[in-house]
Amino acid sequence: MNTTLVNLACIIDDDNIYVSLIKKIIKAKNLCSELLIFNNGQQSMTYFEDLSNTLSNNEIPEIIFLDLNMPIMDGWEFLEKFSKIKDELKKEISLYVVSSSINPSDMNRAKSSPTVKDYLVKPVHVKDLETIFMRKAV
Template identity: 50%
Template sequence: MPQSICIIDDDTIYINLVSKIIEIKKLSENVLVFHNGREALDFFIYSIENTENDAIPQVILLDLNMPVMDGWEFLQEFRKIRKQINSNIELYVVSSSIDNRDINRAKSIDVVSDYLTKPIKLDDFERILV
């Protein structure tokens, strides 16, 4: 079970639902929420610069369509800093897009563990978080 999970998504209903499932099922001790990729990237850069690797979540659930900095832009920037993070991170793209081009593009990026389609099924949560 990951100690900390990060949700990067601008949909507050989805965030509340996922957070509640994680809490009820006791799938993690801590949930970090960022409403766009820029907020999340700033957090990761700050954590790296201040050697706070223990603050970095073990699992990231990343939406693709967000304002300010979308999931694609976040992935591009996250790849540049990933090697500076000393802990293992599982990054899951979670999107409502069922377009094979999006799925294949996401899966081809080395920092992406898998692509999950919204709404995430309880089985998928338990598979990736247990």
Template identity: 60%
Template sequence: MKNKLIELACIIDDDDIYINLIRRIIETKKLCENLIVFKNGKQSLDYFESLLQNSNEDKVPDIILIDLNMPIMDGWEFIEQFTKIKNRFNKLITLYIVSSSINPVDIDRAKSLNTIKDYLVKPIVINQLETIFDISA
């Protein structure tokens, strides 16, 4: 049986091919109602800070899929800054790192952070997405 549908998910990644693939899977499998995409951590952090300023909790995603290697502000920098503001939202926001890095240093660092639910290595597969969106039986 399916659980409640995720209202809003967020992808923070600069890889257009990955974004299009994940978007297509999410839409085809109906994993969430809406999806927002940012090309780097700075764009997404600006978005979250504006939500706080405008008290707009409706546009806060339930799930964030974040890449580590991006221009302007990478995933680590975003996570560091987001951790400082995340508790100001009245909502549980679950962060997953989705990266092509198989470096044990990155994986261990991610696993040491309470903010990160899991570290997934690209390419991500449908079953992983279904698990993340908690609809697989």
């Protein structure tokens, strides 16, 4: 397989081990050609705000994996801010919350946001990741 399923995906997570493992899966399974990685909500928010000004389409990720517990700006705050600017981004973005929290109140809160496509509990499985990317590619 030479062509990837998705062009650009984005991971927002402060757990470096997790990030490096996801990178490995994506590379091994050829899921997408380029990855954006941010360690907290603040960094990614800066990126998206710049993007909404410049509107260069190929810099907008098709999929975002968002962690909840992060320093500086956590996943909730990112969600709130991102929901306000996402319509300015001329691309359909699928945002998945990926957290180790199994607290039902976290799950319900995330799922109730129209910005969130689904809630994944860590550990994520290789199959699930493949499905997400394949669904996006169709």
